[in-house]
Amino acid sequence: MATNTMTSTEIAPAQAQETPQRDMIVVEDLWKTYDMGSEQQVSALRGISLRIKENEYVAIMGPSGSGKSTFMNLIGCLDSPSKGKYWLNNQLVSELDDDELARIRNKEIGFVFQTFNLLARATALHNVELPLIYNGTPAAERIERAKEALRNVNLETRMHHKPNELSGGQRQRVAIARALVNSPSIILADEPTGNLDSKTGVEIMALFDELQAKGNTIVLVTHEPDIAEYAHRVVHIRDGEIASDEPSKRFR
Numbered sequence: 001m002a003t004n005t006m007t008s009t010e011i012a013p014a015q016a017q018e019t020p021q022r023d024m025i026v027v028e029d030l031w032k033t034y035d036m037g038s039e040q041q042v043s044a045l046r047g048i049s050l051r052i053k054e055n056e057y058v059a060i061m062g063p064s065g066s067g068k069s070t071f072m073n074l075i076g077c078l079d080s081p082s083k084g085k086y087w088l089n090n091q092l093v094s095e096l097d098d099d100e101l102a103r104i105r106n107k108e109i110g111f112v113f114q115t116f117n118l119l120a121r122a123t124a125l126h127n128v129e130l131p132l133i134y135n136g137t138p139a140a141e142r143i144e145r146a147k148e149a150l151r152n153v154n155l156e157t158r159m160h161h162k163p164n165e166l167s168g169g170q171r172q173r174v175a176i177a178r179a180l181v182n183s184p185s186i187i188l189a190d191e192p193t194g195n196l197d198s199k200t201g202v203e204i205m206a207l208f209d210e211l212q213a214k215g216n217t218i219v220l221v222t223h224e225p226d227i228a229e230y231a232h233r234v235v236h237i238r239d240g241e242i243a244s245d246e247p248s249k250r251f252r
Helices: 068-075 098-108 124-134 139-152 168-180 198-213
Strands: 023-037 040-053 057-061 083-088 109-113 186-190 217-222 233-238 241-247
Touching: 023 068, 023 217, 040 068, 040 217, 040 241, 057 068, 068 083, 068 186, 068 217, 098 109, 109 168, 124 139, 124 168, 139 168, 168 186, 168 198, 186 198, 198 217
Parallel strands: 057 217, 057 233, 109 186, 186 217
Antiparallel strands: 023 040, 023 083, 233 241
């Protein structure tokens, strides 16, 4: 059950314009309401306020229908809120148009999905290059940056293999390298171990630990409590509101 007490992670309206430099994500009174027709509206998010600092590792949890996927779409700049404000890396992005949101996504956010979302006929290297192709990075530079990203996930020996020549864990490493190649402000991981066996899932979560230790800000969306415990902080969303926000058991 959501409480009315403001935690240290929430922000009062008077503080809304300040967005301290080391707060990577700031959301204030964020709402998302869908028009279902016949003058019926459904609010998937109900006034969420939250801060995530630079280099934090935060898990967002909640059951189906809780609003966590809607929240992920908003902080990933895949959608815009109906009401409220969202700052990413000190830029107010909640009022940007679709073209501006696309630019922010490419520059500031590295996505890691449950289904990997790799091009089947492209090599690992070319899959990692894709964000750099979209933003016009010259060929020689993007190849070197893609190779470096693959080295960072210990996959440099498989860079010329296609997805069907890689294991599930290796495919997810390619997806993580692709997320890293633009040096984004945040890595947004949506159920990153959902299609992996438990042993491979542990390996991928260990890689996220390494990435956080190197300075990356990570937001992990999951419904699995054991996966959420890899994060330093766990935010539970229920019925479109924050039900709890506390350190994970590993860091209490």
